[in-house]
Every structure is written in structure tokens, then in C-alpha cells.
Amino acid sequence: MLSKTAETGLALPTYDDVLDAHRRIEPHIHRTPVLTSTMINELTGAELFFKCENFQKAGAFKVRGASNAVFGLDEETAARGVATHSSGNHALSLSYAAGRRGIPCTVVMPHTAPQAKKDAVRGYGGRIVECEPSTSSREAVFAEVVAETGAEFVHPYNDPRVIAGQGTCSKELVEDVPGLDAVVAPIGGGGMVSGTCLTLSTIAPDIAIYAAEPEQADDAARSFRAGYIIADDAPETVADGLKVPLKEYTWHFVSRYVSDIQTVSEQEIVDAMKLIWKRMKIVMEPSSAVPLAAILRNPSVYRGKRVGVIITGGNVDLDKLPWMQG
Template sequence: MDKQQLHDCHNRIKPFIHNTPVLTSRLIDKISGAHLFFKCENFQRMGAFKMRGAANAIMQLTDKEKQNGVVTHSSGNFAQALSLSAQSLGVKAYIVMPSSAPNVKKEAVKGYGGMLIECEPNLKAREFASQQIVQKHGATFIHPSNDDQVILGQGTACKELLEAHPELDHVVTPVGGGGLIAGTALSALYYGKNCTTIGGEPMEVDDAFRSLKSGKIESNTTTNTIADGLKTQLGDRNFPIIQEHVEEIIRVEEEEIVSAMQIIWGRLKIVCEPSSAVALAAVLKAKEKFAGKKVGIIISGGNVDLGNLPF
């Protein structure tokens, strides 16, 4: 995926997305010892960066494919993103969600016009339900993170950040399915000036950290983390990009995620979800690495269940 493709993708999706604000905080800079620039994708349409990739993926379909609709499986944010993107583009969206997904996310999918199909909370059940819809309706399956068009779309958040702040030394993102960090790494490569991409990942679901070490895609045996958006694993489209262009992945403990989330809520005065706080938690964990550096942080989303906060 080259610079021209990223450029074209951004121009294509601009009518359907927000160029989200970048916030700074002298107090958080003091706490971290670095100069931090928070790209606030919690202010994106539907509340997360995933709107970018979803819009791009649908826009790249043929007219015939658009007529038959799209399908995905997701625990939350991509479900909402595909629903809203499809609604904006006049396309039908079938959304497979695990029964354990937060109610607030299920209701949002319905509110955005998505056809909700619930399944057992495991990957096998999700994939089976998705395949049934593909066979029955001829819908095109769009993966939340392991799809070239999705990866390009997610990369546009970092592209906007670097266009506003070209001097960044690092950009840090949370790592779940790998779409955001892969897209970010491409943008850092094409639009940064010696800007490296670093991931933050919960210790409880450290499959990406282990995958970089072993050279093959690893899985998690447990998913015991408050960062519910980061329980998915890397795919064969994004993993090679991550291997080549991501400098490292920093693992954080659950209490470090909660602490970072409190700092964002308390100091930036914005709502972010636990998954988003993982990037700041990584910077605070590795202070010596980031000391004095200019660091972009992608606040990936703000879709929180307000009745179930970790603090």
C-alpha cells in the first residue's frame, strides 16, 4: 500500500468523516516528561476511528456489491462504524455481534440502521454467522481490521495528525486487531520525518507483542482486560506491515490502563474508552524512551458504557 493510495483514500472519505481535533496538556506533559499530542478520534462520527476504514471499504465496492449489502462481525466499534457508513452511503449492513457485547453498542448499531444478528461470544460463532449472511444475501464481508481498504482508512487519522504536527518523533496507538497500528505505521512512514510507530497493548491480551517476537500470528488464551476493543487478534494483511514498520509494542497492566484513563478524563476533560487509554499508559510506562520527545497519541474512541466505568 503506497502513499498515493493513502492520499486517494483520504480524499475519498473526507465527506463522511471529521478531521478530529488534536489536544495538548501541559500537566500531562509534566507527568510524562514528553510533549504529547492527542489525536481525538473519540470525536469522530460514531465515536471512534473505525468510521474511516469502514467508509473507505464500502466506497471501494462495485455497484453490484453495494446493492447486496455488507456484513461484519464486531464486539462494538466496527459494528457501529460499518452501520453508520453504510447508512451514509445508502447500503444495507448486517452486523454480527456477540451476545456479551455492551448493550450501549448494540443499541447504537440499531440506531445507525444496522441489521443486528447476535451470536455466541466466540470467534467461531461470529465467523459462522457472517458466512451464513454472505451465502444467503450475497453480502460482502468486511473484516474490522484485516482488510487493505480498512487499513488505509484507519491510517488517515495519523495522516491528519502529521499534517498538523509534522515534527513528531513517535506516534503511539493501542493494538487490537492491528488495523489502526498498521495504517498508522504507513502514515508515519509516508508523512512523518523519521517518525516511528509504537503500540500499546494490555498484558492480558499481548498477542501482538508475542507475534512480533515469534514472527507468526499468536492467539490469546484469555481475554481478561477492561480494554474490550483490544481482544481481537492480528491478521495476515496487517501483520506484515506491523512486522516491517512498527518499532515495538509496550505492554501495560490493567491498573495502568485505569490510571491513564483517569488522567485523560480528568486532565483533558474528554471521554475515552479503556482501549484508548492503553496508548497513554504505554508512554507513561516507558518514560525514559519518550523523555523530551514529541509524541502523537491516537485516542481511538470514546464509546463507553457509562454505567460500567472502571473507576
């Protein structure tokens, strides 16, 4: 039930779309657990509730949006297959969903993408076409793929079907953990944050929404402060899932509902990632550590509050852990 706004001209997803998405994708996803750590609570002075999408099917929250898009296609469109460009988690999530439906999936990936994510895409039956590690290169190569295959484009985040699917994550979180004061999620293109905004602005508008971003890929934070989208073509950060820029759909939600976008250094990301691995005994990727890094860097914002923290994925290359570099 998309709602087209006169202000933007965008056909925006509504909370009814989130509810429809949850019913559609339920057979194909996990309802992921919420974990806590007494030690990390003491360290931050906040009560943190980690929504563990690293335990999700395909190892990341992106399977929610990808599954909603794939299983919402009519038969004629689905028969042509789906295609996307992605640095990793959306690629393998779309491959997973397409495999479940029995349709082809082609993915344009930068040749620098983690090998673990490439292996997962191929393991789910997806076909990879490699490109240079820049937004301009991936979009150019992708245009060639669509012209060749006629496949349905499922954008990693700038797609109302994907945003509605991602909104199911925070729906589960507030159902499982009542009384939250804030939710923090990492931001790259803004799909998860947009889904969080869509859900919380409807069912829990008193919950503050914060986004967390690497300093070395801080285009969302700069956009937020400038009031318009600023896009970096090829930022470099250990948080490989957060290198992409905001687009018009995600900007709509981020610019209206996010309280702040907090940035963190590369070392703070690695330290937060190591802290979660050591204290919570769970595998998660660098992008997922950015929210905890932001909480540790901004203790006064979160102290004394009940905070939901979305751990977005666990698809890390175990042979190239960031603290093993050098």
C-alpha cells in the same frame, strides 16, 4: 492502487490508496482535533499530542476505514449490502457508512459487547446477529450470515481498503503537528497501527511507531517477539476493542515498521483512562487509554520527545465505567 508483493502474495495498500481514501471519505468524517495537556506533559516528561478520534463520526477512528470500503463499492456490489463481525466500533462505523450510502448492513457481535455499541449499531440502521465472545464463534456465525445475505464482507481490520482508510488519521496528525518523534496507538487486530505504518513509512519514516496492548490480551506483543502470528481465542480485558488477533495484512505492517509493542496492566489502563477524563475533560473508552498507560509505564522511551497519541474512540458504556465495578 494495490501493490502485490512476491514475498507475501498479499495485495497491499499503498500510500496512493491512503490519498484516494482521504478524498473519498472527506465528506463523511471529521478532521478530528489534536489536544494537549500541560499537566500530563509534566507527568510523563514528554510533549504529548492527542489525536482525538473519540470526536470522530460514530465515535471512533474506524469510520475512516469503513467509509472507504463502503463508498468504494460499485453499485451492483453495494446493492447486496455489507456485513462484518466486530466487538463494537467497526460494527457501528460500518452501519454508519452503510446508512450514509443507503445500503443494508449486518453485523455479528458477541453478546457481551457493550450495550452502548449495540445501541449505536441499531441507531445507524444496522442489523445485529449475536454470537459467543470468541473469535471462533464470531467467524462461524458470520459465515452463516454471508451465505444468507450475499453481502460484501468488510473485515474490521484485515482488509486493504480499511487499512488505507485508517492511514488517513496519521496523515492528518503529521500535517497538523510537525516534528513528531514518535506515534503511539493501541493494538488489537492492528488496523490503526497498520494504517499508521503505511502512512508514516512513506511520508515521515523517521517517526518511531509504538503499539500499546493490554497484558491480558497480549497476543500481538507475543507475536512481535516470536516473529509469527500468535492468536488468542477469547482474551479478557477491560479494553474490549483490543481482544482480536493480528491477521496477515496487519502482520505485514506490524512486523516490518513497529519499533516495539508495549504492554500494560488492567489497573494501568483504568488509571490512564481516569487521568484523561479528569485532566482533559474528554470521554474516551478503555482501549483508548492503553497508549497513555504505556507511556507512563515506559517513561525513558518517551522522555523529552514529541509524541503523537491516538485516542481511538469514545464509545464507552456510561453505566459501566471500569472504576465503578465491584
